[in-house]
Amino acid sequence: MNQEILSTRYGVKQSNPKRLRIFGAAGITALVLGTAYFALGNNQQFSYEDVGYRVVGDYRLEVDIEITKPTDRTLVCSVQALNNQFAVVGWKEFEFESSEFMTLRHTVTLNTTEQAVTGLVDECRLR
Numbered sequence: 001m002n003q004e005i006l007s008t009r010y011g012v013k014q015s016n017p018k019r020l021r022i023f024g025a026a027g028i029t030a031l032v033l034g035t036a037y038f039a040l041g042n043n044q045q046f047s048y049e050d051v052g053y054r055v056v057g058d059y060r061l062e063v064d065i066e067i068t069k070p071t072d073r074t075l076v077c078s079v080q081a082l083n084n085q086f087a088v089v090g091w092k093e094f095e096f097e098s099s100e101f102m103t104l105r106h107t108v109t110l111n112t113t114e115q116a117v118t119g120l121v122d123e124c125r126l127r
Helices: 003-010 017-041
Strands: 047-057 060-068 075-082 088-096 103-111 118-126
Touching (some): 047 118, 060 075
Antiparallel strands (some): 047 060
């Protein structure tokens, strides 16, 4: 069937360019607002980084971490030790009190249930 036969049978649908512009503008506005919401919502006031670790013995591990936080806030970080199968064999929370410096380097010691092969920061939160 050709387009002419279909047009006579069902009629011709007229496109509305004004409606298309309105829907396009609304879509672009929603996209910009969504992007701004997620960009501003991901504004953390702290950061942390695993600098290194040392296996001190069969049941002890030291983890070096560097934290950056507001000077007047306390940061609570959970640090964990893992074995060869990536199972947690040691875990502890540490509080880093307010200080005069924003960026600090700390060495934390974990007792483990068996020999660990790595240590890392699990998560941190401001208190």
